[in-house]
Amino acid sequence: MSTKTLTARCHCGATHFTLTLPTSALPLKTHLCHCTICRTVHGAPAAFHARLPDGVVPAFVSPSNLDKTTGYKHAHATAYRHFCSTCGCHIGDQAENRESWYISVSVLDANANQGVWEIAEHVYTSSTKDGGLSALLPTIAGKEVKVWNPEPGDDALGLAGGTSDDHDTLLAKCHCGGVSFNISRPQREFVESPAGDGWVIRSEPTKWLASLDACTDCRLVTGAHVIGWLFVPSDHISPPLPQNLLVGTSKSYKSSQDVYRTFCGRCGATIFYSESGRPGIVDVAMGILHHKDGFMLDDWAFWRTGRLGWADDGVKYDEGFTRSLTEGLQEWGRRTHGEVRHFEVGVEPVKPKVD
Template sequence: MTTPIACICGSVALSIQLDSVTDQSKLQLCHCNDCRMVTGQLSSSYYLLQHEPPHLDGLQEYQQSNHVSCYFCKTCGAHVLARMQPGGQFLVASGLLAAKNIPSVQAVEHWQSSETGDGGLSTLLPGTESTVTGCRLHTSTSNESPNQESITPAEYTSTSQHLRARCLCGGVEFYITKPDASSLQASSPWPDLLVPYYTGSGANPDDIKWWLRDRGTKYIAGTCVCNSCRLSSGFPIQTWAFVPKSNIFNADGSPLTFTAGTLRRHRSSPGVYREFCSCCGATAFWHCDERPLLIDVSVGLLRANGVRAEDWLEWATNRISFAEMAVQHDLIHILEEGLKIHSKRN
């Protein structure tokens, strides 16, 4: 059965057919360095296709490794396809399928969570660990050495005061500083992560600086499963850190600009903007006219000792942003249970 898919901007629209032999009920998430940095997510997840896609119109190709090419929308940055070599098999990003066509998730399998330093998303999303070494998108099952190009270069290593961020190709580079007096200058309504939008109670008349945590030493971070994030990234779970613009700097030390390097902007709705790398497709930022001094930073770009960057971030565990909009309810239920478990451990 053919299934239509499309990114958020509609520039890429395809009819695809999922592989009929593969057990699609086990969602496989890859946490390897390359998959995180090329997507900006804490993991990538794909479904194998039965046939090659009918065309690649509107897609930008990026050679993720010697064995993997990824294809993302040139306009909005959504990751759409991946191609494995040798063999040439195509896969589709799991977040692009509509609710009526998406496979149920009965189990989650994590690949390469050992590269995260702290378990990454696998700690928040209970599942089994794959016994196969290497990237999920690499068809080889041999015990090969890690791709040395994916290891964090020394010049991008974070310090106690600077948290480095970089996409896989290096076209997007910036760093974050610890909260300071300038972090209080931003103002913002409550996010759906803390106060559900549907309650109509998102106003913040007391101007509470909700993005600052742990006595003002950390920023809040959380998960989002809204349709816009899903269709802008290509993946079902987006992770954001909420950071004042005054604490984000270009790689050269100048204040953050959304035109630096290979950043490209897409307006996903009126007054709402998303930036991604125009070379490799990594999700980078979300921001809006309503709160211009507070920026959502895609956590998969951060270069911390552990990918959840818990020396810098405090993770919200009581709610998933826009959980009511999720198309894979079974997956989100697993995530909700994992967040509860993580909260009790901490």
């Protein structure tokens, strides 16, 4: 039987394994799960999962082993969600019987153009309320991405963890609840001060800047092709953040010289990104944000729709996905706001250009 061996590594390299697959099983049929559980476990807009053929399991490369991951299983789950204990990268879900896996294709060292995986379906999009990423990605390379949702009334994967309808407070909470805090609207003093230059649009003073990011580092610390960030001053978060940004069950990971990230050490959700060149500002992972209006938080977020952050990295990894998401993001901007918005995060002052 003809086979193909794939390699996977997280960002820090502590989780390193291979998959040997029959070529007849390729491309791996991949679905994007938008349920609240997946979003609040990853901190990303969706989980990028493919079921491995029966009998195929990760073969860990020494000194890596499954014990270097953390397995998270909530009360109603039928699988363990494994993520790297050092950097937080999700590698996939292992069934309770330990015999079958759903793998995160976002950690594979491969390119979709090589026929390794095919994103074919969005599932549980109703949990997002507004479609989330599926509203931006109806097709990939001209091919429709199907949408599946359970029958009305089946709320098993609905709004787990609760939502907020408070106009002035936005709830951030990972799936296990070990990390939880609130974000406030931009305060007038901040908007009108030099500190607000680069971080708020003065014509939209009640919203925070937001962007989708396809960078390699983010992919390999989340286990997802793309992540959404909301850029927030730390003094607009309550309870007050400690200097090291460690809240509740969170852990810290230094992904590069001046960049620190945090993730929940119990369920693995990405929480914060911070860098030394931007003191007082944190990027909050949008997958852990809860609001009745939906994932895109249109009442809270001023989205950059003109481009993805670090799109070149995304193109190198999965060209069809990244180019289609860029196009879909622009179209969503036109459809939702009547324009495509461009701005540079942190540039003083923010002066968005529109198409």
